Structures are given as C-alpha cells and as structure tokens.
Amino acid sequence: MNALLLSAILGVVMMFTGILVKKNATIKTIAIAGMALLFVVNWMELKGTRLFNFDVSGFMSFNSFSLLFIAIALFCTLLFFLVSGGEMQKVGKYYADYFALIFFITCGIILVSSFKSLLILFLGIEIITIPLYILAGSDKKNLKSNEASLKYLLMGSFSTGIMLMGIALIYGSQGTFDVDKMNFVMEGGKTSNLQIAGMMLLLFSMAFKASIAPFHFWTPDVYDGSPTVFTSYMATVVKAAVFIGFIRLFENVFGALSSTWQLWIAVMIVATLFIGNITATFQQSVKRMLAYSSIAQAGFMLFAVYASNEAANEGLLLYAAGYSLATIGVFAVVAKMTDYSFEGFNGLAKHQPLLALTTTICLLSLAGIPLTLGFLGKFYMLKAAVLTGKYLWLVIFAVVMAAISAYYYFRVIQAMYFKDGPDNSFGATALEKYTLVAICAIIIILGLFPGLLLNHLYF
Amino acid sequence: MIALLLILVPLLSGLATFLMKKEDAARTWSLFAAIVTFVIAILGVAVFNKPEHLAFQTEWMGNLGSSFSIKADAMGMMLSMLTAISFPIIFVATWSTSYKKPNNFFGLMLLSQAGLIGVFLAMDALLFYFFWELALIPVYFLCSQWGGEKRIAVTFKFFVYTFLGSLLMLVGLIYIWSKTGSFDIAGFYASDLSIKEQTWLFWLLFVAFAIKMPIFPFHTWQPDTYEQSPTAVTMVLSAIMVKMGVLGLLRWLLPMLPAGSYIMGDNPSTLAVIGIIYASIIAFKQDDMKRLVAYSSIAHVGLMCLAVFSETKSATQGVMIQMFSHGINILGMWIVVEIIERKFGTRKMSELGGVAQKAPALAIFFFVIALANIALPLTNAFIGEFLMLSGVLNSKVTAFGVVYAVIAALGVILGAVYTLRMARKVFLGKTNELTEKGTDITFHEKAVLAIIVGAILIVGIYPQPFLDMMSGLSDSILKSADVIHLLKK
Structure with a gap:
C-alpha cells in the first residue's frame, strides 16, 4: 500500500521534473532517489509499518508473498536505473518522461501482484502495458522501434480484450469480482462450462502477456525493436510481475480446477521451452538471442504456475530475482556495444575485463550453474514440479532444454574470452561498474544463501 | 577439520592466485598451495583411524533440507590423496611450460582441485552436485583458453555433454529427496523407493556418471578433449576427474538404488565390455600418443565400471585400488608424452623412434609405467585388475560373469599390444632426423617420474595396507547394495 500510492505520486512528480528541471543528471538522481524511497517504504510495510490507513481489503490483499515480490521488483528497477539510467538519455529527449512511465508501470506491478479482485488484475495489467507501448516506440525516428510499438499495441489490445471477456464470463457465473468469494465447484463436483471458458480465456491472455508459446510471436520483434534499455526492463521486472499475477490467479482463484488446466499448462511449458531454446540457438544477434532466451526462461517460470505449491511460490520469487538481476546485468552490457552480433563480443575480456566478468557471471546464472541464484531458481522449479508427483517426463524434458x-549462453562467453576482436564497446562509468559488480555479488551470495531472501516470507 | 582444510586450502589459494600479476609468483604460489594440500592429505591418512578429524558438518541451505556435510571415508580419503599428490606432480612436470595469463591458469587449476576434492568428500547430495559442477567450470575455462587449435568446439562438446548428464542426475536427486525430505546421504541410502522408481532413476544417475567416466557410447567427447587440452589439464581430466564417475557409481548409485542396479546392472556391464574392446582396437590404430592414451583410459575405466556392477567384495576393493593406481599410471603416461612433445615438437609415433638411445632414463621410467599400464605383476595395476577380474568372474548378481571376465581379460591383452606398440615405435628402433638431437630428461623430471614409479612399485609389491583400508567400506557398500538381503527384510 505504501509503495502503491507513492509510486503513482512519484510518476506525476517525474512528469513535472521534465518541465522544471533542465539537467539530465538531476532528473536521474531524483528518479533513483524516488525508487530507493519506494523500496524503503515497501520494506517497512513488509516489516509491519503502514504509512497509510485506507481500507482496501475488498479488492487488494498485501501479504508477505506479494510484498516480498514487490520489494524484489523495486530493487531490480533501482539497479536498472543505476546501471542503465545513463543509456536512456540516448533514446530521445524526453528523459524525465521515461522515468515517469516506469514509475507508473511500477504502480501497475504492485496492483498485479496484490490483486484480490479480478478488476484490479485487469487494471494492473493495463497500467503496466500502456506505458510499455510508449516505451517500446520511444525511439521515434527508428522504424523498428515504431514497428515494435505498433505490433505490441495491436497484439496487446487484442489479448486485453480476451482477458476482459474471460473476466466477464467469470463474473457472469459467479456474480462477483472478489476472488475470495468465488466458488467454482458446484455440488456433485461439477463445474459450469461458462467458468471453464472464462478460465481458458484468462489463461490465454495471461500467457500472451508472459510471452508463453504459442502466444509468444510478438516477443522477439518487440524486444528486438525496442530501445535496448527498455527491452531489458520489459523482459525482466515486467515479465516477473505478470508471472506473480499469473500464479496468484491460478493458485488462489482457479486452484480448485487444477485438474482442468494443469495439462494445458504442461503442454505450454513444453512448447515454450522448445521454441524458446531451439530458436535462441540459431540467433546471430545477442539481443535477439536474449529475447528468445527470455521466452525459454518464461517456460521455466511457468513451472511455478503448473505446480502451484509452496515450493513454487518460493521458487518463483527466487527465479524472478535471479532472472531479472542477471538479465539486467547482461542487457546493461549489451546496450554498451556497438555491434549486437556474437562476433561483436569477440575479445571483450581483453578490452573490458570487468564488463566481461560480470556478463559471464550473469550468463552462468541464466544457464543455471550452481553457486548462482539462477541455479536455485531452476532447482526450486524442478523441485516444485517433482513434488506434484505428476508428469515427470516434463521435468526431464526441461533439464534437456x-x-x-x-x-547459446556460453557462445557469448566463448566470444568474450576465447576469441580476439576489436573493442566494440563504449565502456562504462564507475557507477555502472559498481552496480554491475553489486548485481553479481547479489547473484552469488543469494545463490549460496537463499534463506537471506526467503526468510522474509515467514518472519 | 582436515576434510574442510582439504577443500578450503586450494579454494582460497586459488582465489588468491587470480590477483598475482607475475608469472613466477603465480607458479610458485600454486605449487606451494598444492604441497600444503598434499601435507594435509598425508595428515588425513595418518589420523585415518580417528574419523572425528575427518568429518565436518555445518548448517547450510536449511530450507532445502541440505547441509554442508563432508567426510573422508576410505574411498574419499584415497581419492583426495590422489588429487593432492597429483597436483604438485602436475605443476612440477609442466614447470617449464609457459602460459598466457598465468595467474588465471593456476587459479583455475586450484579451483578445480577444490571442486574435485569436494566431490570426493561430499556426504550430502546437493553439496555433491554443487562440487560436481564446481569442478567442471574451471576445467571448461582451462581447456577453452589454453588448449589446442580446435579447443573451443571440442571443449564445448565436453561441457554440454557433462552439463546435460549432471542435470539429469539433479532430477534424480530431487526425486529421491522428494521421498526422503533431506539430501543427507544416510537418508538417501535408507530411501524406500519402489522397484519401478529405482529402475528409471538408475538411468538418470548412470548417464551422468557414464558421461564423466566415460563409458561407451557416451565417450565421444573424451579423445578430442584430451587431445586439445593443455597437458596439465589433460592430466587433471584423466587422472582425477574420471574418478568422479566411478566414485559416483560406488558411493551414490549402487547403495542408493540397489534394486535398480541389480535389475539394470547387466546393461552398464555390457556397455563397459563393448567399450573395453572397442577402445582397445581404436587405440591400436592411433598415431597420436595423446589419443592412444585417451582410448586406453576408456578401456581401463570400462573395466572399473564392469567391476562395480559385479557387486563382489574383491571387485569393489579392486576398483578402489585401481582408481588410485590408474590415476598414478596415466599421470606418468602423460608426463612422458608431454616431455616427448616438448623435446621433439610432435606426438605422432610415426615421426618418432629410437628415443631410448638418446634419453635412456626417460625410457626406463616409461617402460615401468607402460608395464604398469598393461597390469604386469608387481605393478599396482596388476593388483586392481586381478581383483576386479576375479570379482567379475565370481559375481552372483549377473548370469554372464564368465563372459564378461573373458572379454575384459581380452581387453587386458589388447592393452599390452597397443602399449608395447607405442613403446616400440617411440623408444626403440633407429633414431631419425627428429630424434637425433634428443637429450635426456632433467633432474626435476626424473624426480617426478621417480615418485610415480615408486608409487607404482609400492602398491604393486605390498598392497595389503591399502586393501585393509578399503575392506570396511567395501563391506558396507555391498551390504547396502545387497538385494537378496533387502528382499529377506
């Protein structure tokens, strides 16, 4: 609640800074301070201090799970500001507005991760995506950026329509938007077709937002066309937030119908992992490879929805943190390159040893090598899936993938360390380097001691 | 405490090595660290009868049901000893090889040592998995950075292979954990899995270990990787890393999945004997000495795998002794190959000849090592191979013990053929233009080879203390793996 109100206010504040403040450095400092403030007030709420006392229990519920995820999302956004804030200046001249939009997205993320009414879920998703349409097209003179924005808008509004339709059907059968009051299983263990249809429509639209195959077609073009800094934000924090909404929806709301949707989600996992990984293998551009790999990673995150047990909740938090941190770290370096192809990374270790090292650690985490947070994320996902006791072939398929x-992750490492080439990077400022080192340190420390993060769920 | 030091010393000194800028400093420091580790390992053997010094346990990842639990039992202690003795030998033997970015090279070497010792000592399945990967990553970087021409593609194949194997193993371990609720090895031994579960879990774990050893048909990464890696890394790979797979079979697979091993046991045995014959024949065709030794290693490891699944006491003891002996012998082989390559600039046997005339000391050492490689009596490998073959012959868990033993013995004979062929082509005969200018080996090379030959002869002539050391552990492994006993219960 604390962070929700403040993020909306800060969004407006950032819009006015665009008019009142002329220096970009000041704007950036205000944004970073604002995000840090959001993180702090959210942490206070996690520990029991509420700044505002509105009764929102009718349509939102802030529990430790949602608050901890919001903390992760805010922290990742803060790191994103620190490491990529400078890059945003190159996108266009409306520097403050980009920050303002991201604050609004943050507001949407908080709504999505703590909704209790389906309307709030819808609102949250829309508040997230509408600023994203703008950010995707923010490089106005670039045709690819325009294409990305338009594509995203068309596909996105289509899926929003589907989502509304689903919500309407659920409302029609239940007579309420409040998820706690819903009851899907009628006497005799039957469910009405109206509910099943509504649920499937919601499943499809959420899958679209989370770029799950076969609803992933927009992802590579949008991620590739958007300015790299915003791709990095879109592919990480936003995607993780959609998954939190996804798991809340299916675990809490449709939990009783799990026998109906579990197989569907299993099939989606297979398709997503397969398409994401196989296509990523054949990419020549690192940025596009990361776009497809983010589809593949979404396949792993979908395991949490599939399993919907305690291990899945914990795992999704770890996975979201590990995946977001590592991807932000890699994208920060990609944004510093003049050449996005694999060859462009040749010899980076020689010219920029620190950037190469941090990229390597982030990539190792994405690949799921032990001692990193990425491994624990994958580990929890596999664990959650094994604990369901069904479809073990799914788990084996996932590890093969x-x-x-x-x-493809190691192709980048190979290029950086074992091949020679000219220096294709702009270099990084001291602040960016410190942030990258901090990201890597967090990845490794949490990879060794996940309790540091997960204990906040219970204490 | 000693167990913990065995891991911490190489780990921390390895991390420190990365900071050293001077080549000599990095080299000397890592040799020093390796010797310290060796001394600790000797201390560990000395206090072997007081197990409280050799175990360490602390809280770690409690919410995963895992703890940092390490213990040096007989097999772990012996393999740690092998690792600890190998690294100083490797560093001294390759002393004059210079590397680009030496601090990274030696740092990664020591990190891989820490990972290897960790694998040998881990008594918690998740910890075991962690170390299993920790040993792999530095080796991956070592091979790709300092290897031969085709190193990147070859090492990558090696990496993806082993990574896939270890992930499958991870699924198996998580599944067993889901039944027991803890990653502790004792709980894993006591897990009450149905026969069907054991059967498919067997394959998940076996594939991981088979890739590492490697067992036919999972071996295709091995000759290329051995050939392309810098020799120091090849030594680590073949002398020590291979043992990770064998240890995995003995400590994790067999006692954990007794019924699975009993039902499926004939499959790995069959693969192993196919591998023995196949690798021996291919070894015979090789011209490159590195590739020859690589294939001979597949044959030797195949015999170990066969012996593991015979589930008899003599074979189990034989495998444990042979793990140590094979490490020592193949280390000796690589050192000789490395010396020859450094002296003459080639590893091709067809281009060499008459080296014995020019380097008599090298020739003497080589012949002892070669005889050990073909398991002649009085050498260390004889003890191991004899025990293993007799164990396979008397195996009660397979109906084909005799067939396997006969084919495996045939492999031993083939081993003699290709090893002696190499000895003849390289060391005997007339000198040619290339070998004409050869000189004998230097003092430190002699010292290293003398240590190896000494180890070969000591174990070969008086193996009793080693057999005694392994006896208790062999009994307990076989007791856990005993299906007939389980059925009665």
Whole structure:
C-alpha cells in the first residue's frame, strides 16, 4: 500500500521534473532517489509499518508473498536505473518522461501482484502495458522501434480484450469480482462450462502477456525493436510481475480446477521451452538471442504456475530475482556495444575485463550453474514440479532444454574470452561498474544463501 | 577439520592466485598451495583411524533440507590423496611450460582441485552436485583458453555433454529427496523407493556418471578433449576427474538404488565390455600418443565400471585400488608424452623412434609405467585388475560373469599390444632426423617420474595396507547394495 500510492505520486512528480528541471543528471538522481524511497517504504510495510490507513481489503490483499515480490521488483528497477539510467538519455529527449512511465508501470506491478479482485488484475495489467507501448516506440525516428510499438499495441489490445471477456464470463457465473468469494465447484463436483471458458480465456491472455508459446510471436520483434534499455526492463521486472499475477490467479482463484488446466499448462511449458531454446540457438544477434532466451526462461517460470505449491511460490520469487538481476546485468552490457552480433563480443575480456566478468557471471546464472541464484531458481522449479508427483517426463524434458540453453549462453562467453576482436564497446562509468559488480555479488551470495531472501516470507 | 582444510586450502589459494600479476609468483604460489594440500592429505591418512578429524558438518541451505556435510571415508580419503599428490606432480612436470595469463591458469587449476576434492568428500547430495559442477567450470575455462587449435568446439562438446548428464542426475536427486525430505546421504541410502522408481532413476544417475567416466557410447567427447587440452589439464581430466564417475557409481548409485542396479546392472556391464574392446582396437590404430592414451583410459575405466556392477567384495576393493593406481599410471603416461612433445615438437609415433638411445632414463621410467599400464605383476595395476577380474568372474548378481571376465581379460591383452606398440615405435628402433638431437630428461623430471614409479612399485609389491583400508567400506557398500538381503527384510 505504501509503495502503491507513492509510486503513482512519484510518476506525476517525474512528469513535472521534465518541465522544471533542465539537467539530465538531476532528473536521474531524483528518479533513483524516488525508487530507493519506494523500496524503503515497501520494506517497512513488509516489516509491519503502514504509512497509510485506507481500507482496501475488498479488492487488494498485501501479504508477505506479494510484498516480498514487490520489494524484489523495486530493487531490480533501482539497479536498472543505476546501471542503465545513463543509456536512456540516448533514446530521445524526453528523459524525465521515461522515468515517469516506469514509475507508473511500477504502480501497475504492485496492483498485479496484490490483486484480490479480478478488476484490479485487469487494471494492473493495463497500467503496466500502456506505458510499455510508449516505451517500446520511444525511439521515434527508428522504424523498428515504431514497428515494435505498433505490433505490441495491436497484439496487446487484442489479448486485453480476451482477458476482459474471460473476466466477464467469470463474473457472469459467479456474480462477483472478489476472488475470495468465488466458488467454482458446484455440488456433485461439477463445474459450469461458462467458468471453464472464462478460465481458458484468462489463461490465454495471461500467457500472451508472459510471452508463453504459442502466444509468444510478438516477443522477439518487440524486444528486438525496442530501445535496448527498455527491452531489458520489459523482459525482466515486467515479465516477473505478470508471472506473480499469473500464479496468484491460478493458485488462489482457479486452484480448485487444477485438474482442468494443469495439462494445458504442461503442454505450454513444453512448447515454450522448445521454441524458446531451439530458436535462441540459431540467433546471430545477442539481443535477439536474449529475447528468445527470455521466452525459454518464461517456460521455466511457468513451472511455478503448473505446480502451484509452496515450493513454487518460493521458487518463483527466487527465479524472478535471479532472472531479472542477471538479465539486467547482461542487457546493461549489451546496450554498451556497438555491434549486437556474437562476433561483436569477440575479445571483450581483453578490452573490458570487468564488463566481461560480470556478463559471464550473469550468463552462468541464466544457464543455471550452481553457486548462482539462477541455479536455485531452476532447482526450486524442478523441485516444485517433482513434488506434484505428476508428469515427470516434463521435468526431464526441461533439464534437456536447460542443457541446450547452456549452448547459446556460453557462445557469448566463448566470444568474450576465447576469441580476439576489436573493442566494440563504449565502456562504462564507475557507477555502472559498481552496480554491475553489486548485481553479481547479489547473484552469488543469494545463490549460496537463499534463506537471506526467503526468510522474509515467514518472519 | 582436515576434510574442510582439504577443500578450503586450494579454494582460497586459488582465489588468491587470480590477483598475482607475475608469472613466477603465480607458479610458485600454486605449487606451494598444492604441497600444503598434499601435507594435509598425508595428515588425513595418518589420523585415518580417528574419523572425528575427518568429518565436518555445518548448517547450510536449511530450507532445502541440505547441509554442508563432508567426510573422508576410505574411498574419499584415497581419492583426495590422489588429487593432492597429483597436483604438485602436475605443476612440477609442466614447470617449464609457459602460459598466457598465468595467474588465471593456476587459479583455475586450484579451483578445480577444490571442486574435485569436494566431490570426493561430499556426504550430502546437493553439496555433491554443487562440487560436481564446481569442478567442471574451471576445467571448461582451462581447456577453452589454453588448449589446442580446435579447443573451443571440442571443449564445448565436453561441457554440454557433462552439463546435460549432471542435470539429469539433479532430477534424480530431487526425486529421491522428494521421498526422503533431506539430501543427507544416510537418508538417501535408507530411501524406500519402489522397484519401478529405482529402475528409471538408475538411468538418470548412470548417464551422468557414464558421461564423466566415460563409458561407451557416451565417450565421444573424451579423445578430442584430451587431445586439445593443455597437458596439465589433460592430466587433471584423466587422472582425477574420471574418478568422479566411478566414485559416483560406488558411493551414490549402487547403495542408493540397489534394486535398480541389480535389475539394470547387466546393461552398464555390457556397455563397459563393448567399450573395453572397442577402445582397445581404436587405440591400436592411433598415431597420436595423446589419443592412444585417451582410448586406453576408456578401456581401463570400462573395466572399473564392469567391476562395480559385479557387486563382489574383491571387485569393489579392486576398483578402489585401481582408481588410485590408474590415476598414478596415466599421470606418468602423460608426463612422458608431454616431455616427448616438448623435446621433439610432435606426438605422432610415426615421426618418432629410437628415443631410448638418446634419453635412456626417460625410457626406463616409461617402460615401468607402460608395464604398469598393461597390469604386469608387481605393478599396482596388476593388483586392481586381478581383483576386479576375479570379482567379475565370481559375481552372483549377473548370469554372464564368465563372459564378461573373458572379454575384459581380452581387453587386458589388447592393452599390452597397443602399449608395447607405442613403446616400440617411440623408444626403440633407429633414431631419425627428429630424434637425433634428443637429450635426456632433467633432474626435476626424473624426480617426478621417480615418485610415480615408486608409487607404482609400492602398491604393486605390498598392497595389503591399502586393501585393509578399503575392506570396511567395501563391506558396507555391498551390504547396502545387497538385494537378496533387502528382499529377506
């Protein structure tokens, strides 16, 4: 609640800074301070201090799970500001507005991760996506950016329509938007077709937002066309937030119908992992490879929805943190390159040893090598899936795909360390370097002691 | 405490090595660290009868049901000893090889040592998995950075292979954990899995270990990787890393999945004997000495795998002794190959000849090592191979013990053929233009080879203390793996 109100206010504040403040450095400092403030007030709420006392229990519920995820999302956004804030200046001249939009997205993320009414879920998703349409097209003179924005808008509004339709059907059968009051299983263990249809429509639209195959077609073009800094934000924090909404929806709301949707989600996992990994293997551009790999990673995150047990909740938090941190770290370096192809990374270790090292640690985490947070994320997902006791072939399929993913992540490492080439990077400022080192340190420390993060769920 | 030091010393000194800028400093420091580790390992053997010094346990990842639990039992202690003795030998033997970015090279070497010792000592399945990967990553970087021409593609194949194997193993371990609720090895041994579960879990784990050893048909990464890696890394790979797989079979697979091993046991045995014959024949065709030794290693490891699944006491003891002996012998082989390559600039046997005339000391050492490689009596490998073959012959868990033993013995004979062929082509015969200018080996090379030959002869002539050391552990492994006993219960 604390962070929700403040993020909306800060969004407006950032819009006015665009008019009142002329220096970009000041704007950036205000944004970073604002995000840090959001993180602090959210942490206070996690520990029991509420700044505002509105009764929102009718349509939102802030529990430790949602608050901890919001903390992760805010922290990742803060790191994103620190490491990529400078890059945003190159996108266009409306520097403050980009920050304002991201604050609004943050507001949407908080809504999505703590909704209790389906309307709030819808509102949250829309508040997230509408600023994203703008950010995707923010490089106004670039045709690809325009294409990305338009594509995203068209596909996105289509899926929003589907989502509304689903919500309407659920409302029609239940007579309420409040998820706690819903009851899907009628006497005799039957469910009405109206509910099943509504649920499937919601499943499809959420899958679209989370770029799950076969609803992933927009992802590579949008991620590739958007300015790299915003791709990095879109592919990480936003995607993780959608998954939190996804798991809340299916675990809490449709939990009783799990026998109906579990197989569907299992099939989606297979399709997503397969398409994401196989296509990523054949990419020539690192940025596009990361776009497809983010689809593949979404396949792993979908395991949490599939399993919907305690291990899945914990795992999704770890996975969201590990995946977001590592991807932000890699994208920060990609944004510093003049050449996005694999060859462009040749010899980076010689010219920029620190950037190469941090990228390597982030990539190892994405590939799921032990001692990193990425490993624990994958580990929890596998664990959650094994604990369901069903479809073990799914788990084995997933690890085979994880081994394939090592292939394309390591191609970047190979290029950086074992090949020679000219220096294709702009270099990084001291602040960016410190932030990258901090990201890597967090990845490794949490990879060794996940309790540091997860204990906040219970204490 | 000693167990913990065995891991911490190489780990911390390895991390420190990265900071050293001077080549000599990094080299000397890592040799020093390796010797310290060796001394600790000797201390560990000395206090072997007081197990409280050799175990360490502390809280770690409690919410995963895992703890940092390490213990040096007989097999772990012996393999740690092998690792600890190998690294100083490797560093001294390759002393004059210079590397680009030496601090990274030696740092990664020591990190891989820490990972290897960790694998040998881990008594918690998740910890075991962690170390399993920790040993792999530095080796991956070592091979890709300092290897031969085709190193990147070859090492990558190696990496993806082993990574896939270890992930499958991870699924198996998580599944067993889901039944027991803890990653502790004792709980894993006591897990009450149905026969069907054991059967497919067997394959998940076996594939991981088979890739590492490697067992036919999972071996295709091995000759290329051995050939392309810098020799120091090849030594680590073949002398020590291979043992990770064998240890995995003995400590994790067999006692954990007794019924699975009993039902499926004939499959790995069959693969192993196919591998023995196949690798021996290919070894015979090789011209490159590195590739020859690589294939001979597949044959030797195949015999170990066969012996593991015979589930008899003599074979189990034989495998444990042979793990140590094979490490020592193949280390000796690589050192000789490395010396020859450094002296003459080639590893091709067809281009060499008459080296014995020019380097008699090298020739003497080589012949002892070669005889050990073909398991002649009085050498260390004889003890191991004899025990293993007799164990396979008397195996009660397979109906084909005799067939396997006969084919495996045939492999031993083939081993003699290709090893002696190499000895003849390289060391005997007339000198040619290339070998004409050869000189004998230097003092430190002699010292290293003397240590190896000494180890070969000591174990070969008086193996009793080693057999005694392994006896208790062999009994307990076989007791856990005993299906007939389980059925009665």
